[in-house]
Amino acid sequence: MRTRISTSHPRTSHPLRVTALSIAAVSVGAVLAGCSSTSSRSSASSAFSAANCKGGTLTVLEQGSLSEFDPARLYTSGGGQIPALFFRALTTRDRVPGAAGDTVVPDLATDTGEPSQNATVWTYHLKPGLKYQDGTAITSADIKYAVERTFDAQLAGGPPYLRDWLVGGDTYQGPYKDPKGLSSIETPDADTIVFHLRKSEGGFPYLAAMTQFAPVPKAKDTGTQYADNPVSSGPYQFAGYTPKKQLELVRNKYWSASTDSQRLACPDKIDIQSGLDATVINQRLAAGVGADKYAITTDTSIGPTQLAQLTGNKALASRVITGAFAETVYLAFNTKKAPFDNQLVREALSYAVDRQAVVNAVGGSSLATAATTFLPNQSALGYHPYDYFPAGASGDAAKAKQILAQAGYPNGISVTLNYENTDDDGDGPAVATALQAAYAQAGIHVKLAPTGTDSDAFRAVVGDTANEPGLSLNTWGADWPSGAPFLTPIFDGREIVQGGGNFNLAQYNDAAVNARIDQINQITDNTAAQQQWGDLDAQLGKLALTVPLYFPKNLTLFGPGVKNVYLSEWRGTYDIAVVSVK
Amino acid sequence: MSTTALTAAAEASQEPASAAPTGPRALWRTLRRDRAAMAGLVVVAALVLLALGAPLWTAIEGQNPYAYHDNLLNSALGGAPLGSFGGIGGAHWLGVEPQTGRDLFARIAYGAQVSLAVSIGATLLQVLLGVGVGLAAGLGGRFADALLGRAIDLAIAFPYLIFGIALLAVVPASFPRPVLLVVVMAVLGWGGTARISRAQTLSLRTRDYVAAARLGGSSTARIARREILPGLAAPVITYAALLLPANMVLEAGFSFLGIGVRPPTSSWGQILSTATTWYYADPTYVIVPCIVLFASVFGFVLLGEGVRKALDPRAANGSG
Numbered sequence: 001m002r003t004r005i006s007t008s009h010p011r012t013s014h015p016l017r018v019t020a021l022s023i024a025a026v027s028v029g030a031v032l033a034g035c036s037s038t039s040s041r042s043s044a045s046s047a048f049s050a051a052n053c054k055g056g057t058l059t060v061l062e063q064g065s066l067s068e069f070d071p072a073r074l075y076t077s078g079g080g081q082i083p084a085l086f087f088r089a090l091t092t093r094d095r096v097p098g099a100a101g102d103t104v105v106p107d108l109a110t111d112t113g114e115p116s117q118n119a120t121v122w123t124y125h126l127k128p129g130l131k132y133q134d135g136t137a138i139t140s141a142d143i144k145y146a147v148e149r150t151f152d153a154q155l156a157g158g159p160p161y162l163r164d165w166l167v168g169g170d171t172y173q174g175p176y177k178d179p180k181g182l183s184s185i186e187t188p189d190a191d192t193i194v195f196h197l198r199k200s201e202g203g204f205p206y207l208a209a210m211t212q213f214a215p216v217p218k219a220k221d222t223g224t225q226y227a228d229n230p231v232s233s234g235p236y237q238f239a240g241y242t243p244k245k246q247l248e249l250v251r252n253k254y255w256s257a258s259t260d261s262q263r264l265a266c267p268d269k270i271d272i273q274s275g276l277d278a279t280v281i282n283q284r285l286a287a288g289v290g291a292d293k294y295a296i297t298t299d300t301s302i303g304p305t306q307l308a309q310l311t312g313n314k315a316l317a318s319r320v321i322t323g324a325f326a327e328t329v330y331l332a333f334n335t336k337k338a339p340f341d342n343q344l345v346r347e348a349l350s351y352a353v354d355r356q357a358v359v360n361a362v363g364g365s366s367l368a369t370a371a372t373t374f375l376p377n378q379s380a381l382g383y384h385p386y387d388y389f390p391a392g393a394s395g396d397a398a399k400a401k402q403i404l405a406q407a408g409y410p411n412g413i414s415v416t417l418n419y420e421n422t423d424d425d426g427d428g429p430a431v432a433t434a435l436q437a438a439y440a441q442a443g444i445h446v447k448l449a450p451t452g453t454d455s456d457a458f459r460a461v462v463g464d465t466a467n468e469p470g471l472s473l474n475t476w477g478a479d480w481p482s483g484a485p486f487l488t489p490i491f492d493g494r495e496i497v498q499g500g501g502n503f504n505l506a507q508y509n510d511a512a513v514n515a516r517i518d519q520i521n522q523i524t525d526n527t528a529a530q531q532q533w534g535d536l537d538a539q540l541g542k543l544a545l546t547v548p549l550y551f552p553k554n555l556t557l558f559g560p561g562v563k564n565v566y567l568s569e570w571r572g573t574y575d576i577a578v579v580s581v582k
Numbered sequence: 583m584s585t586t587a588l589t590a591a592a593e594a595s596q597e598p599a600s601a602a603p604t605g606p607r608a609l610w611r612t613l614r615r616d617r618a619a620m621a622g623l624v625v626v627a628a629l630v631l632l633a634l635g636a637p638l639w640t641a642i643e644g645q646n647p648y649a650y651h652d653n654l655l656n657s658a659l660g661g662a663p664l665g666s667f668g669g670i671g672g673a674h675w676l677g678v679e680p681q682t683g684r685d686l687f688a689r690i691a692y693g694a695q696v697s698l699a700v701s702i703g704a705t706l707l708q709v710l711l712g713v714g715v716g717l718a719a720g721l722g723g724r725f726a727d728a729l730l731g732r733a734i735d736l737a738i739a740f741p742y743l744i745f746g747i748a749l750l751a752v753v754p755a756s757f758p759r760p761v762l763l764v765v766v767m768a769v770l771g772w773g774g775t776a777r778i779s780r781a782q783t784l785s786l787r788t789r790d791y792v793a794a795a796r797l798g799g800s801s802t803a804r805i806a807r808r809e810i811l812p813g814l815a816a817p818v819i820t821y822a823a824l825l826l827p828a829n830m831v832l833e834a835g836f837s838f839l840g841i842g843v844r845p846p847t848s849s850w851g852q853i854l855s856t857a858t859t860w861y862y863a864d865p866t867y868v869i870v871p872c873i874v875l876f877a878s879v880f881g882f883v884l885l886g887e888g889v890r891k892a893l894d895p896r897a898a899n900g901s902g
Contacts, residue, residue, distance in 0.1 A: 035672060279859065281702075303660070303859065304660025304680075304863075305660075305860050305862060305864075306862075307658075307659050307863070308659055308660070308662060308862060308863040325809050330817045356652040356657070357682070357683075360655050360661040360681050360682065361658055361681050361682065361684070363660050363661065363681070364655070364656070364657040364658060364659065364660045364661040364681070365657040366658050366659070366660060429680075429844075433682075434650060434682065435844045437649065437846070438650065448846075450844065450847070
């Protein structure tokens, strides 16, 4: 249930003239085999220049994105897109084209954190001269307070890691009920903050990029009302806000580019409109008329029916950024429930799956890549290719039947598939129906069981260990580009949450695997750690605990007047904080 | 639709029913002379044949409505069918569905079963309910008439598309959808028939032959059955004939909104719902089901109009 809320930053230090197309394409091509990127800059009359990009109004057309702006409740990856315009955290994602875009860099802090005691203690120092929108100084105590707020039950909604990782986090109730604070967060002086974790977490710098680490001045905290007008630490501040409809951002005059290497903050104003239909957004961006000439979107990809328009129109095709957010759509088995406790049955379903039909059902090869691994095909996550139960493009029904017979079902088998009853998220009826048709050929009779009309209603059933169905259609995304948050909640036996909210849908608990996860978490060298996560995924793949189906792709349009548009590897689309309209 | 039908049926009921052609044979004779009605009948007959013979036709075509065909789609173009006109050809008479490659002719033929079954079922149930309530109101006492009359007003005034959406959304997924559709459409759409039946009953109960029957000792139930019901036939049949196509459109509407029958069962509304976004990339996929739905509804309307005219004494006299 990782929500993607987008944020972005520009990077002042990178090449002034960004021909993002070629840069992105080369670096991506080198790194990502399955995920090609063909982005191009609009051939506007004047080239982009970071020194001379200030001015104008950027329009942002969104389907959602404007429902929550409390830094405690936001669930972002890398700080999100829109939230990062007014929330600065200790770290943030690197706003450069290419593979480096998957790395974490300092934001409010001077570095990405100094680990000690086996990565259980993390120390950060704040940059000098940081200010809020009212001109008051940002202190380490504000960040401590902001993190503590996230523990209040009324401000729940953010990622679960803080509660799990911080010493005493499991019992702390938040600063309103427990004003003494959390003793595992120390602020020895106004510029220093120290976090004490109960276990080694080499990935802490990635977590520190989330909005939960954005400072909240205690004097201005209005509890649950804070979301309506949060105090900005970034380049923009609220000027007008109607939840779910419209947000107008203007410059925060106390923000200084000298303390922020990540946000270019080119437009003077940003006008965000929400509640729009995906088709409408794409049509408006394609037409690029009036204010839409300077429009972008952070949450809408081109749909399958609009692809034909791109092939005949080079100018339009040059206004598309192709990328992928690290995400996998997969079939989850509950191995505590017959017949999926039998590995052979799970293997049969792996062999019989028709991935081509699934990919077509969600928009074809331009919008999805068939997946045989659980970990997405991105090197930043330690991708280690494997295909233990080769199904070919359209499924191997004969092999599946043979395995089923071996498992004791020579006459086939009947199973029920639970899925979310909407196609909005790419894991609904269209995919379920495609699976049903392919499985029928292998003697696997699938009964369709639509469960809930949105992901919350679906999760309420599937995430409940006691009532979890045997077979369900799910999506899992990366909280940050690393194998750790991708694999741990799914395969760590200690992450099985009894009652509701469970993500380890296989209910798989192996002491050796749990120990291995702890070992990798101690590694602070990111490249080495990712390699190990990839190996772990390849090892778990042999057990057929899931049937990976596909990795989604994004094709994001932008208006003809928008400049400095390039792919952010982390987000899988362009970054709102670096684009310019001048 | 229902308002005009109401007016039409009300007109049909203004003259004594006995003046209109009586019996199916007389009706058929009048209908046969009406070219428009005959054209409608041909279309309706073709539709019924298409629906009833769906397994046969698709067997001749060599397809079934559920099989996916990855090889007939251009995956890079969002899963649009390969070839011109949505993949129309000898193997796939009406082309294939984008993104799945399922045979469109087979989907439409099997979809016709759902469309017809639901609209006929709903119409029958609406007529049954409507005539029952109308008779009760017309023959009951003043109190019963006032009560049932208000209920009829309520049923007619009800925003039933909205209420239908709500009802269809809350019923558990395990309940068979076609049956649910029939029930929901009938429960929400009986008002028109009831109003016509009540008005006709009120006018018939003052006739001499009804009074004679009452004096002869007939019970109210017997009077309703023997004396009133035959007189109701003309306006009610007329109304039902026009109600049927409206129900067909409504079923498509519910399926279009995603609350009708569930995938992989085919339905016209569902096909139209996915087709709308394909108007640019695969226009055939939009045009074909639209033509089929239009032709069917038009056929039923022509036929219904013919029946109305045939049962309308003034029209009968005029053409006589």
